[in-house]
Amino acid sequence: MNLDAILDGAALICLALGAFLSMAAGVGLLRFPDALSRMHAATKPQIMGLFFVLAAIALDQRSWVTVLILIPVVVLQTLTAPISAHMIGRAAYRTHNFSDEHTLVDELGPAVDKATREQRRRGPER
Amino acid sequence: MSAASLLFWFSGTMLLLASLFALYRIVRGPSILDRMIASDMLLTTLVIVVGVEMVYNDHLDTVPLMIVLASTAIFASISVARYVSKQDRPKDESGRRRPLGRGPTADHPASGPEAPEQAGNPAPEKGGPL
Amino acid sequence: MSPAEHGFIRRLRLRQLPVMIGLVVFWLMLWGDVTALNVVVGVVLAIIVTRVFYLPPVDISGRVNPWWLLRYLGYFLRELVIASFQVAFLALDPRGVPHSSFVRVKLRTKSDFILTMVGMTISLIPGSLVAEVDRYQSTLYLHVLNTRTLKDVEAMRREVRWIEELLIRAVGDRNDLRRLGA
Numbered sequence: 001m002n003l004d005a006i007l008d009g010a011a012l013i014c015l016a017l018g019a020f021l022s023m024a025a026g027v028g029l030l031r032f033p034d035a036l037s038r039m040h041a042a043t044k045p046q047i048m049g050l051f052f053v054l055a056a057i058a059l060d061q062r063s064w065v066t067v068l069i070l071i072p073v074v075v076l077q078t079l080t081a082p083i084s085a086h087m088i089g090r091a092a093y094r095t096h097n098f099s100d101e102h103t104l105v106d107e108l109g110p111a112v113d114k115a116t117r118e119q120r121r122r123g124p125e126r
Numbered sequence: 127m128s129a130a131s132l133l134f135w136f137s138g139t140m141l142l143l144a145s146l147f148a149l150y151r152i153v154r155g156p157s158i159l160d161r162m163i164a165s166d167m168l169l170t171t172l173v174i175v176v177g178v179e180m181v182y183n184d185h186l187d188t189v190p191l192m193i194v195l196a197s198t199a200i201f202a203s204i205s206v207a208r209y210v211s212k213q214d215r216p217k218d219e220s221g222r223r224r225p226l227g228r229g230p231t232a233d234h235p236a237s238g239p240e241a242p243e244q245a246g247n248p249a250p251e252k253g254g255p256l
Numbered sequence: 257m258s259p260a261e262h263g264f265i266r267r268l269r270l271r272q273l274p275v276m277i278g279l280v281v282f283w284l285m286l287w288g289d290v291t292a293l294n295v296v297v298g299v300v301l302a303i304i305v306t307r308v309f310y311l312p313p314v315d316i317s318g319r320v321n322p323w324w325l326l327r328y329l330g331y332f333l334r335e336l337v338i339a340s341f342q343v344a345f346l347a348l349d350p351r352g353v354p355h356s357s358f359v360r361v362k363l364r365t366k367s368d369f370i371l372t373m374v375g376m377t378i379s380l381i382p383g384s385l386v387a388e389v390d391r392y393q394s395t396l397y398l399h400v401l402n403t404r405t406l407k408d409v410e411a412m413r414r415e416v417r418w419i420e421e422l423l424i425r426a427v428g429d430r431n432d433l434r435r436l437g438a
Contacts, residue, residue, distance in 0.1 A: 054177060069286075084166065103358070
């Protein structure tokens with residue numbers, strides 16, 4: 001058993017793990033009750049899945065240039081994923097797109113109520 | 127069948143399932159946000175598929191595709207999210223918190239002025255409370 | 257141009273320098289090789305980007321503690337992997353769908369940079385996302401997946417505050433460090 005074979009095997013295992021995380025994300029997308037929990041299930045494990053696949057590419061090619069080319073993918077994904085999660089999450093909260101039945105505590109509600117009251121006291125913005 | 131090709135088959139099947147699930151969610155909704163999340167996921171799955179193909183065929187030609195997809199995926203989410211919260215603002219003025227129990231849960235699609243798509247009722251046959 | 261103004265502009269340029277270097281390096285990575293033409297085009301593009309899409313400079317303390325930075329990175333990567341699989345198995349768990357919560361976390365920092373970093377970290381770790389931010393109160397409102405009891409909510413609060421502490425100890429300024437001790 002030489003090093004090449006081990007690295008090839010590691011690459012394949014990374015691929016399988018990434019694909020598994022992807023599939024689990026799909027199942028979560030099907031099963032979870034509201035948009036916000038679907039958001040958790042669908043996007044986050046997939047980022048890890050993508051990282052696994054990128055690691056597989058690097059292990060497969062085994063050159064530093066490859067790693068350097070792959071870093072932008074990681075950087076872009078890491079920078080943009082929280083933004084879209086936040087935007088979607090915020091919109092989902094504002095449109096009440098979550099099921100009360102599956103919500104344990106809502107500590108954001110009182111804060112939003114307070115802000116709404118204050119805004120109404122000051123009069124409409126426009 | 128060697129272990130390697132078994133693992134490739136496994137990965138391919140998993141990814142196929144993932145994209146089918148995402149497609150189902152895009153078709154069924156119920157809200158536009160769900161569709162957006164699902165299409166976002168479908169896109170990430172696509173990036174992963176591109177990566178798997180590169181390992182399988184041992185080349186690096188489609189890395190730029192990965193970079194472009196990874197960097198532009200965000201635009202769709204942002205624009206849809208903006209649009210949804212803007213559209214919803216008038217409703218907020220009349221009290222944002224709906225009374226408990228009137229939340230958009232199963233067998234109670236949201237009533238009132240909002241479009242049916244805005245109601246976040248889960249598909250009862252799949253996401254119903256257990 | 258008065259000397260003071262000149263100094264101000266120079267300081268501003270200096271602040272933009274790390275961003276510009278980062279952009280040039282990023283450009284080179286996109287191309288995958290370092291040639292004279294690539295570097296020149298990268299520098300030109302970096303200047304254009306920092307001019308056209310001008311962003312207010314971020315207040316970074318400039319203080320870096322490598323040990324705590326390493327601890328932060330280690331913690332982040334570990335949580336990323338563990339939580340990814342946790343959420344994946346949660347989705348496959350036949351026992352049913354989880355309950356989630358909106359959790360209010362009051363942070364101690366007064367720096368926008370730390371607040372943003374904490375939010376990014378929390379968002380990237382599966383199982384939690386930032387639903388709303390109150391910048392003036394340094395308060396994050398998170399949506400947390402799989403909170404069975406109020407204990408889970410408290411655990412999440414502690415985790416976020418621990419991430420904040422790691423970040424402040426790694427790159428925070430002295431004021432935040434003092435607040436941490438108090």
